[in-house]
Amino acid sequence: MIKRATTLVTVLYVLQAPCAFASGLTWQQLGSRDQMLLAPLAHDWPRLSAEHQERFAAIARHADSLSPAQRQRLHDNLKHWSMLSEAEQARARRNWRLISSLPPEQRKKVLERLKTPVR
Secondary structure (H helix, E strand, O other): HHHHHHHHHHHHHHOOOOOOOOOOOOHHHHEEEEEEEOHHOOOOOHHOOHHHHHHHHHHHHHHHHOOHHHHHHHHHHHHHHHHHHHHHHHHHHHHHHHHOOOOOOHHHHHHHHOOOOOO
């Protein structure tokens, strides 16, 4: 649960990062490795904004530096993300923006609480 929360927080962070590209990517423009990792998003890919396509592509590029276990966790979290409704995704992004705006010490405490398993 802790690792899933950490990976989900990483995904949310990347989704909030500024995007350097203005145009989107077609699914075919992604490499086969990227397509494998982003497979949970394949169905929704054409409906994603160009900005979100680029951000997910950046996540896939970053995945090459992860261990196989970390890549699998990322894939699982992307699958979970893709199953969220648009409203739930918007709420997650809004919550991440709130967390990001906190002072560093307070942000650290909030993130540690999020990593604590619910009993």
